[in-house]
Amino acid sequence: MLPRSLVTLFALALLVASCGGAPDAAPAGAQVVAEMSDYKITVSVPSVKAGSVKIGVRNLAAMEHSFQVIKTDLAPDKLPVDGASAKANEDGKVGELKSIPAGKSAALTVDLTPGKYVFICNIAGHYQLGMRTGFTVDSP
Numbered sequence: 001m002l003p004r005s006l007v008t009l010f011a012l013a014l015l016v017a018s019c020g021g022a023p024d025a026a027p028a029g030a031q032v033v034a035e036m037s038d039y040k041i042t043v044s045v046p047s048v049k050a051g052s053v054k055i056g057v058r059n060l061a062a063m064e065h066s067f068q069v070i071k072t073d074l075a076p077d078k079l080p081v082d083g084a085s086a087k088a089n090e091d092g093k094v095g096e097l098k099s100i101p102a103g104k105s106a107a108l109t110v111d112l113t114p115g116k117y118v119f120i121c122n123i124a125g126h127y128q129l130g131m132r133t134g135f136t137v138d139s140p
């Protein structure tokens with residue numbers, strides 16, 4: 001077994017090595033671009049018209065994040081959180097990217113009906129730290 005401090009050092013070295021260079025650009029053709037940092041999500045537009053929507057997600061952070069699209073009337077910061085898993089409840093989920101590595105971009109295309117949505121990162125603890133934002137889908 002390696003001493004814990006050495007393991008931490010290796011992990012840090014890997015992290016530094018993996019985040020040389022600029023983050024990936026947003027995927028082409030995305031109608032909405034969500035940018036993720038520690039621990040925030042910002043969107044390029046506050047709303048879109050209903051229909052098939054391509055969402056591009058840029059992870060600008062030095063750690064992995066995930067991206068969940070949840071249709072809900074709850075406020076972005078009011079999703080129930082499960083104490084054991086430290087994750088937000090995903091009732092109403094219509095799409096997700098389970099993992100976006102540090103510095104990478106990815107896209108998902110979802111069929112969005114009119115209403116209110118919340119975009120979150122649901123890696124344990126990240127929702128509570130602020131990785132959530134509201135989004136609106138208008139009638140076509």
Ligand SMILES: [Cu+2]
Pocket residue numbers: 064065066121122123126131
């Ligand atoms: Cu996250």
